[in-house]
Amino acid sequence: MGVIEINHFWIPMPDGARLGARMWLPDSKESYPAILEYIPYRKDDYTVKRDSNTIAHFAKHGYASIRVDMRGSGSSDGILYDEYTNQEIDDGVSVIDWIARQSWCNGKVGTMGISWGGITGLQLAQRSPEALKTIISLGSTDQRYYDDAGYYMGCMVGQTLGWGAIMFGYNSRPPDPELVDDWKTLWLERLKKTPHYLERWLKHQHNDEYWLNNSVDVNYSKIKIPVYVISGHADCWPNTVPRLLENLNVPIRGLQGPWCHRYPHLGIPGPTVDFLSDAVRWFDNWLKEKETGIMDEATYHVFLQDTVKPKTYYDDRPGRWIGLSSWPSEQVETKCFYLNQESLSVKKIPNQSMKILSPQTVGQCSGEYMPWFAFGVAEELPGNQNIEDSESLVFDTEMLELPLEILGNAALTLHLSSDHPQGLVAVRLCDLWPDNSSTLITRGILNLSQRNGKSYPEVMIPGEPEEVIVDLNHVAYTVPKGHKLRLAVSTSYWPIAWPAPTNTSLTIYSDLSLLKLPVLRKNVSTEAPKDFINNNLSEEESTITIREFSQNRQSSFDKKQNLNIIEVKADNGKIRIKESGMEMGSKSLDRFSIGESDPLSAIAEYEWEWEYGRGNWQTKTHTYTKITSDLNYFYLHAVLIAWEGDKQVFKKGWDQKFKRDHF
Numbered sequence: 001m002g003v004i005e006i007n008h009f010w011i012p013m014p015d016g017a018r019l020g021a022r023m024w025l026p027d028s029k030e031s032y033p034a035i036l037e038y039i040p041y042r043k044d045d046y047t048v049k050r051d052s053n054t055i056a057h058f059a060k061h062g063y064a065s066i067r068v069d070m071r072g073s074g075s076s077d078g079i080l081y082d083e084y085t086n087q088e089i090d091d092g093v094s095v096i097d098w099i100a101r102q103s104w105c106n107g108k109v110g111t112m113g114i115s116w117g118g119i120t121g122l123q124l125a126q127r128s129p130e131a132l133k134t135i136i137s138l139g140s141t142d143q144r145y146y147d148d149a150g151y152y153m154g155c156m157v158g159q160t161l162g163w164g165a166i167m168f169g170y171n172s173r174p175p176d177p178e179l180v181d182d183w184k185t186l187w188l189e190r191l192k193k194t195p196h197y198l199e200r201w202l203k204h205q206h207n208d209e210y211w212l213n214n215s216v217d218v219n220y221s222k223i224k225i226p227v228y229v230i231s232g233h234a235d236c237w238p239n240t241v242p243r244l245l246e247n248l249n250v251p252i253r254g255l256q257g258p259w260c261h262r263y264p265h266l267g268i269p270g271p272t273v274d275f276l277s278d279a280v281r282w283f284d285n286w287l288k289e290k291e292t293g294i295m296d297e298a299t300y301h302v303f304l305q306d307t308v309k310p311k312t313y314y315d316d317r318p319g320r321w322i323g324l325s326s327w328p329s330e331q332v333e334t335k336c337f338y339l340n341q342e343s344l345s346v347k348k349i350p351n352q353s354m355k356i357l358s359p360q361t362v363g364q365c366s367g368e369y370m371p372w373f374a375f376g377v378a379e380e381l382p383g384n385q386n387i388e389d390s391e392s393l394v395f396d397t398e399m400l401e402l403p404l405e406i407l408g409n410a411a412l413t414l415h416l417s418s419d420h421p422q423g424l425v426a427v428r429l430c431d432l433w434p435d436n437s438s439t440l441i442t443r444g445i446l447n448l449s450q451r452n453g454k455s456y457p458e459v460m461i462p463g464e465p466e467e468v469i470v471d472l473n474h475v476a477y478t479v480p481k482g483h484k485l486r487l488a489v490s491t492s493y494w495p496i497a498w499p500a501p502t503n504t505s506l507t508i509y510s511d512l513s514l515l516k517l518p519v520l521r522k523n524v525s526t527e528a529p530k531d532f533i534n535n536n537l538s539e540e541e542s543t544i545t546i547r548e549f550s551q552n553r554q555s556s557f558d559k560k561q562n563l564n565i566i567e568v569k570a571d572n573g574k575i576r577i578k579e580s581g582m583e584m585g586s587k588s589l590d591r592f593s594i595g596e597s598d599p600l601s602a603i604a605e606y607e608w609e610w611e612y613g614r615g616n617w618q619t620k621t622h623t624y625t626k627i628t629s630d631l632n633y634f635y636l637h638a639v640l641i642a643w644e645g646d647k648q649v650f651k652k653g654w655d656q657k658f659k660r661d662h663f
Contacts, residue, residue, distance in 0.1 A: 001026050001027065001028070001059075001060050001061070001062060002026070002027030002028075003024050003025065003026065003027060003056070003059045003060060004024070004025045004026075004027050005022075005023070005024050005025075005056075006022065006023045006024075006025070007022055007044075007579060007580075008020060008021070008022060008044065008075070008179055009021055009022075009023065011068060011094075011095055011098050012098070013071070013091055013094050014094055017071060017076075017077040017078055017091075018076065018077050019068055019069060019070070019071060019076040019077070019091065019095065020043065020044070020068070020069045020074055020075040020076045020179065021043070021066055021067065021068045021069070022043045022044075022051065022066070022067045022068075023064065023065065023066045023067070024055070024056040024058075024059035024064075024065040025059060025064050025065075025104055026059055026060075026062050026063070026064070031103065031104055031105055031106040032062055032063055032064050032104065032105065032106060033062075033063055033064070033105070033106055033108040033109065033110065033133075033283070033287035033288060034063065034064040034065070034066060034099045034100075034105045034108070034109045034110070035055065035058045035063045035064070035065050035066070035109070035110050035111070035112055035283060036066050036067075036068065036095065036096065036099065036109060036110070036111045036112075037051070037054075037055045037066070037067050037068070037111070037112055037113050037117055038068045038070065038092050038095060038111065038113065038117060038120055038121075038124075039067075039068075039069070039070065039073075039113055039115075039116050039117040039120070040069060040070040040072070040073035040074070040080055040116060040170075041069075041073065041074075041116075041170075042069060042073060042074040042173070043067045043068070043069050043074055044074060044075060044176055044179065044577070044580060044582065045074075045176070045577055045580075045582050045584045045612070046584065047067075048542055048543070048577055048579075049541075049542050049543050049575075050263075050266070051067050052540045052542045053266075053540055054263060054265075054266075054276070055067050055112065056540075057276045057280075058276075058279075058280065058283065061280045061284075062288070063283065063287075064099070064102075064104050064105055066099060068095055070088055070091065071087065071088065071091050072171075072190065072194070073171075074175065074176075075175045075176050075179040075180050077186070079189070079190055079193050079194055080171055080190075080194060081194070081195065082195070082197060082200060083116070083148075083167075083197070084119065084120070084123060084144065084213075084214045085214075086213070086214070088120070089120070089123050089124065089127060089214060092120060092123075092124045092127075093124065093127050093129045096109050096111075096124065096129045096131050096132050097129060097130075097131065099131070100130075100131035107131055108131060108133050108287045109129075109131045109132050109133065110132070110133060110134045110135060110136070110283050110286065110287050111124060111125075111132065111135045111136070112135070112136040112138075112279065113136075113137065113138065113140075114138040114139040114140070114261075114262075114263055115138075115139045115140065115261065117140075118137035118138045118139055118140030119137070119140045119141060119148065119216075121135040121136070121137045121140070122135065122137050122140060122142060122216045122223065122227075123214050123216060125222075125223045125224075125225055125227070126216065126219070126222035126223055127222075128222070128224060128225075132225060133225055133226075133286055133287055134225050134226040134227070134228075134282070134283070134286040134287065135225065135226075135227055135228070136227075136228040136229075136230070136279055136282060136283075137227065137228070137229050137230070137240075137244075138229075138230040138231065138263060138264075139230070139231055139232070139235055139237060139261050139262070140229070140231075140237065140240055141216075141237045141239075141240050142215070142216035142217045142220075142240055142243055142244060142247075143215060143216070143217050143243075144211045144212070144213075144214070144215040145206075145207040145211035145212075145215065145454060146207070146454065147159070147236065147237055147239065148237075150201065150207075150211055151205070151447075151454075152236065152369060152445075152496070153444060153445040153446070153497070155424065155445050155447060155493070155496065155497035155498060156205075156497070156498045156663065157369075157494070157495045157496055157497060157498050157592075157604055159236065159369050159370070160198070160201055160202075161198065161498075161604050161606070161625070161627050162369065162370075162590070162604075162606065163197075163370075164196065164197040164198040164201060164625070165198075165606030165608070165623070165625040166606070166608070167197050168196050168197070168198075168606075168608070168623045168625055168638065168640070169586075169588075169608030169609075169610060169621070169623040170608075170610075171190065171194045172190075172191060172194075172608075172610060172621035172623055172640055172642060173610050173612060173621060174187040174612055174619050174621075174642075175187060176580070176582065177614075177617055178580065178614075184644070187619075187642075188649070188650060191640065191642055191650045191652070192650070192652070196625070196636070196638050196654055198625070198627075198636055198638075199636070199654070199656065202634055202636065202658040203658060205658075205660075205661040205662070205663055206450075206454060206455055206456070206457060206661065206662070207453075207454040207455045208455065217243075217247070220244075220247040220248055220249075221249065223248055223250060224250060225250060225286075226250055226251040226252065226286050227244065227248055227250055227251075227252045227253075228252070228253045228254075228255070228279070228282050229241050229244045229245070229252065229253070229254050229255075230254070230255040230256070230257075230264060230275075231255075231256055232256065232257050232258060232259030232260055232261070232262070232264075232267065233256065233257070233258050233259075233303070233305060233474075233475055233476060233477075234258060234259060234260040234269065234371050234381060235259065235260055235261045235370070235371070236261065236369050236370040236371075237261075238256070238473050238474045238475065239409065239473060239474045241254040241255070241256050241300070241474070242254070242256075242300075242327050242328075242408070242409070242474050245299065245300055245326075245327040246327060246328060251286075251295060252299065253282070253294070253295070253297075253299060253300075253301075254299065254300040254301070254302075254327065255275075255278075255300075255301050255302075256300070256301070256302045256303065256474075256476065257271075257273065257302075257303045258270070258271070258303050258305055258316075258317040258319065259272075260370075260371035260372060260373060260380070260381075261370050261371060261372045262372070262373070263275060268314075268315075268371075268373045269313075269314035269315060269316055269317045269381075270314075270315055270316035270317070271303075271316055271317075278294075281293075281294045282294055297323065298323025298324055298325060298526075299323075299324060299325055299326050299327065300323065300324040300325075300326070300327045300329070301321060301322070301323050302321070302322060302323075302324070302407065302476050303317075303319050303320070303321055303476060304319050304320055304321075304322050304405060304407065304476045304477070304478060304520075305317050305318070305319040305475075305476060305477045305478065306318040306319045306320075306478050306480070307431055307433075307439065307477075307478060307479065307480050307483065308439060309433070309437055309439065310382065310383055310384040310385065310437055310438065310439040310440065311381065311383070312367065312379035312380065312381045312382070312383050313373075313377055313378065313379060313380065313381060314381065319476075319478070322526035323526055324526060328408075329407075331520060331521055331526065332407055332408055332518050332519065332520060332521070333518075333519060333520075333521050334516050334517065334518060334519075335404075335516075335517045335518075335519050336514055336515065336516055336517070337395075337397070337485075337487070337514070337515040337517060338510065338513070338514060338515075339354075339395050339487070339508070339510045339513045339514075339515070340352055340395070340510050341354055341510075343395060343396055343397065343398070344395040344396055344397045344485065344486075344487050344515065345397075348511075349510060350510075350511070351509055351510055351511035352509070352510040352511075353507050353508070353509050353510075354393055354507070354508045354509075354510070355505055355506070355507050355508075356392070356393045356489060356490065356491055356505065356506050356507075356508065357491055357503060357504070357505035357506075358391050358392060358490040358491045358492045359391050359492065359596045359597065360492045360494055360499055360503075360594045360595065360596055360597065360598065360599055360601075360602070361391075361492070361494060361564050361594060361596050362388055362391045362392060362426070362490045362491075362492045362493060362494070363388065363426065363490075363492060363493035363494045363495065363496055363497065364387070364388075364494065364495070364555065364564070364566055365382060365383045365384065365385060365387055365388050366382055366388075366440075366443075366493065366495075366496050367379075367380055367381045367382035367383065367440075368380040368381075369496050374572075375549040375570070375572040375573055375586075376548075376549035376550075376551075376573070378551045378553075378570070379551070379553045382440040384437055384438060384439075385428065385430050385438035385439070385440050385488070386436065386437070386438050388428065388438075388488065388490070389430065389438050389486065389488050391490065392428075392488040392489055392490040393488070393489040393490070393508065394486055394487065394488045394489075395486070395487040395488075395489075396432060396484045396485070396486050396487075397484050397485045397486075398484070399482060399483070399484055400479060400480070400481050400482065400483055400484065400485070401481060402481055403478050403479065403480050403481050404478070404479040404485060404517075404519060405476075405477075405478050405519055405520040406429075406441065406442075406475060406476065406477045406478070406479070406517060406518065406519055407475075407476045407518055407519065407520050408474060408475075408518030409471055409472060409473070409474045409518065410429060410442065410444075410471075410472040410475075410515065410516065410517050410518065411469055411470070411471050411472065411515075411516045412427050412444070412469070412470045412472070412487070412489075412513075412514070412515050412516075413467060413468075413469050413512065413513060413514045413515075413516070414467070414468050414469075414470065414489075414508055414513050415465055415466075415467050415508070415509040415510075415511065415512035415513050416465065416466065416468060416506050416507060416508045416509065416513075417460075417462075417463055417464055417465045417466065417506070417507045417509075418448060418460040418462060418463075418504055418505070418506055418507075419462050419463065419504060419505045419506075419507075420460070420462060420500070420502040420503075420504040420505075421459035421460050421461075421462065421502075422448065422449055422459060422460065422500045422501060422502060422504065422662065422663075423448045423460065423491060423500045423502070423504030423506060424445060424446060424447050424448060424491065424492070424493070424497055424499075424500050424504075425445070425446050425448060425468070425470060425489060425490075425491060425506060426443065426444075426445045426489070426490045426491070426492065426493035426497065427443060427444045427445070427446075427470045427472060427487070427488070427489055428440060428441075428442075428443045428486075428487075428488040428490075429441040429442050429443070429472060429475075429485065429486070429487060429488075430485075430486040430487075430488060431477070431479050431483055431485070431486075432483060432484040432485070432486045433483060434482060434483070438486060441475055441477045441479070442472045442473045442474075442475040442477070443472060443473060444470045444471050444472035444473060445470070445493055445496070445497050446468060446469075446470045447497075447662070447663065448460050448468065448500075449662035449663075450662070451466065451468040451469075457661070457662035458662075459662065465509060467512060485517075487515055489508065491504055491505070491506055492599075494592065494594050494602065495566065495592035495594075495604065498602060498604075498629070498663065499594070499599035499602055500599060501599060501600065501629070501630075501631050501660065502599065503597060503598075503599060542577065542578055542579065543575040543576065543577055543578060544575060544576040544578060545573065545574075545575055546573075546574040546575060546576055546583065546585070547571065547573050547574035547585060548571075548573055549570070549571065549572055549573040550570070550571050550573075551568065551569070551570040551571075552567075552568075552569045552570075553566070553567070553568045553569075554566075554567055555567075558593070561593075561595075562595050562596075562598075562601075563593040563594060563595055563601060563603075564593070564594055564595070564596060565591065565592070565593045566590075566591070566592045566593075567589070567590070567591045567592075568588075568589070568590040568591075569588075569589050570587065570588045570589070571587050572585070572586040572587060572588060573585060573586075574586075574611070580614070581614050581615075582612065582613075582614050583611075583612070583613050583614060584610075584611070584612055585610075585611045586608065586609060586610045586611070587607075587608075587609045588606075588607060588608050588609070589605075589606070589607040590605070590606055591603075591604075591605040591606075592604055592605075593605075600629060600630055600631065602628070602629065603626065603627070603628050604626070604627045605624070605625070605626045605627075606623075606624070606625045606626075607622070607623065607624050607625075608621075608622070608623045609621070609622050609623075618644070618645050619642070619643065619644050619645075620642070620643045621640070621641065621642045621643070622639075622640075622641045622642075623638070623639070623640050623641075624638060624639045625637075625638045626638070629660065631660070632659065632660055633657040633658060633659060633660055634657065634658045634660060634663075635655075635656070635657050635658075636654055636655070636656045636657070636658070637653075637654065637655050638653065638654040639651070639652070639653050639654075640652045640653075
C-alpha cells in the first residue's frame with residue numbers, strides 16, 4: 001500500500017495552543033483507524049529516524065499513523081513544566097478527539113509508545129476518550145514514584161537526579177525556525193520559564209499526592225480497553241508487565257524480552273523480534289475487528305535468559321521464548337532459601353547474627369540505572385560483580401545439580417537491626433560461575449525508612465530488631481547445573497542509590513531471614529510464541545552521520561580529596577536530517593564522586609551540550625547540574641547557558657537547598 005507523508009501540521013487545542021504533528025497516511029480515499037504516538041521528544045529531529053522506521057510502518061498496513069509533540073516540546077506551543085501533568089493528559093485527549101473527527105479517520109484510535117509515551121498511553125486509557133479503543137505500552141510504568149522519574153526503588157541518584165538532568169538539557173533546545181515564525185521568542189520564553197524538574201522532585205521525597213496524581217496504579221479499574229504491555233529484563237522498568245497482567249481486568253497480552261529501554265525490533269541486547277508485524281496483528285484485532293488469532297496465543301510471552309558471562313554490553317543474550325496462559329502463573333512455584341554465615345540453604349539453621357557495613361563505593365559495577373544505548377554501543381550493563389561481592393555479605397548455594405529457572409520477583413525477608421536511625425539495604429542475586437565470575441541476575445534496594453510504606457517514612461530505632469522485605473526486580477534467568485546461586489547484601493549502592501546520611505551498620509539475624517525465589521516447576525508445559533522472533537525489517541536511512549558516537553567510561557581516585565570517581569564522557573555524535581537539513585549533535589558528561597567511608601562526600605554531576613543548526617542559523621546550549629548533601633539538606637546547583645551563533649543570549653543559575661526527609 002502506498003503512503004502519503006506529511007512532515008508537519010498543527011493540531012489545535014481547546015485553549016488556542018497548537019501542537020506540532022507528523023503523519024503517514026495510506027494512499028487511498030478511504031477512512032482508516034489511526035495510531036498515535038504522543039511524546040515530548042521532537043518529531044522533526046531527535047526521533048525522526050526512529051519514527052520513520054516505527055510509527056510510519058503502520059501506514060503501509062492501512063492505518064493513519066500520527067506522531068505528535070507534547071505542549072512545550074519541539075515546535076509545539078507552550079512550556080513543558082513537568083511530566084504527566086493534567087494539562088498533558090488533557091491535551092492528549094483533545095488530540096485523540098481531533099484525530100477521530102478527521103475525514104481520513106474512521107473514528108477508531110489506538111496509541112503506541114515507549115517510556116514517556118507508554119506511560120501516557122496508560123494514563124489516556126484511564127481518561128477513556130470515546131475514540132480510544134486499545135493501547136500498546138512499552139518500557140513504561142504504572143507507578144510514578146517507585147520506578148518512574150521519581151525515587152527508583154526508594155532511592156534517588158540515577159533515576160531522579162539523572163533523569164532530571166537529562167530533561168534539563170532536552171528542554172533547552174530551540175524550536176525549528178522553518179516551522180515556528182517567532183522561534184526565538186518561544187525559545188527564550190522556554191529558557192526563562194521551564195523549571196529544573198529537580199526543584200519539584202526534591203520537594204516531594206515520598207509517595208505523596210504529587211506522585212499519586214496520574215499514577216496508573218491508584219486505580220487500575222479505570223482502564224477498560226485492551227492493553228498490550230511490553231518491556232525488557234535489562235530495562236529499568238521490568239516490573240510493569242507482570243504488574244499490569246495481574247491487576248488489569250481487560251483483554252491483555254504481555255511480552256518481555258532480554259532488551260534494555262528500546263523497542264523490541266530495535267532491541268539491545270538481542271535477539272530482536274519482528275515486533276511491528278506483531279503490533280499490526282494486535283491493532284488489526286481491536287481496530288479492524290479482524291480475526292488475527294493473537295488473543296488465542298499465550299497471555300505472557302517471556303524470554304528465559306540462559307547463563308552468560310558478565311559483560312557491560314551484549315549484542316545478543318542466549319535463551320528461549322516461553323508462553324504462559326496467565327500471570328501470576330501456576331507454572332511458577334516458590335523455593336525458599338535460608339541464610340547463614342556460610343551458605344544459602346534450603347534447610348533452616350539455628351540463629352546467627354551477621355554484621356555488615358559496606359564501603360560507600362559498593363555499586364560501582366552496577367551499570368546504568370536505565371541501559372539505553374541511545375546513541376550507540378556503550379558500557380551500560382552491569383559488569384563482573386566480584387568486587388561488589390567482596391564488600392557485601394554473600395550467601396551461596398551448593399553447586400547446583402539441576403538447572404534453576406527463575407521467573408518472577410524474588411523477595412528477601414530480613415530480620416535485622418540498625419545502629420543508626422537511617423540506612424539502606426541493597427540486595428543482589430548473582431549467577432556464580434565455576435571460575436568465580438559473578439553475573440548479576442536481578443537486584444532490589446530498600447530505603448529502611450520506607451520499610452512500612454513509601455508515603456509515611458519511619459526511622460529505625462537503633463539496636464531494635466525489625467523484619468523488612470526487599471523486593472527484587474522481575475526477571476527470567478536460568479542458573480545452570482554446576483553453577484551456584486549467590487545472594488549478596490550491602491549497605492550501600494552508589495551511584496544508583498544516594499547514601500544514607502550516616503555510616504550505618506546492619507546486623508542480620510538468620511532465624512527469620514528468608515529468600516523466596518520464584519522458579520518454574522519441573523517439566524513445566526509452556527507455549528512457544530508464534531513465529532515473530534526473526535526481525536527482518538529494513539530500516540529507512542533518514543539521516544546522514546556528520547560525527548560518530550564515542551564514549552569513555554573510567555574510574556579514578558583523587559588522593560587530594562580522598563574521592564573515588566566514576567566519569568562517563570560521551571560525544572553522542574552529530575547528524576543531518578535529510579528531509580529538512582537540520583543538523584543536531586550533543587555531548588554529555590556524568591561524574592559520580594564519593595569517599596569510601598564518608599556518605600556526606602557524595603557528589604553527582606551532569607553536563608549536557610546540545611547544538612542545533614542549519615546554514616547560517618546555529619545554536620548551542622549547555623546545562624550543568626550538581627547535587628551534594630550534608631546531614632540535613634540536599635543542595636542543587638545548576639547552570640543553563642544558550643548561544644545563537646557566537647553570541648550568548650541567555651544564562652540562568654540555580655542554587656537551592658531541600659530538607660532531607662528520611663533520605
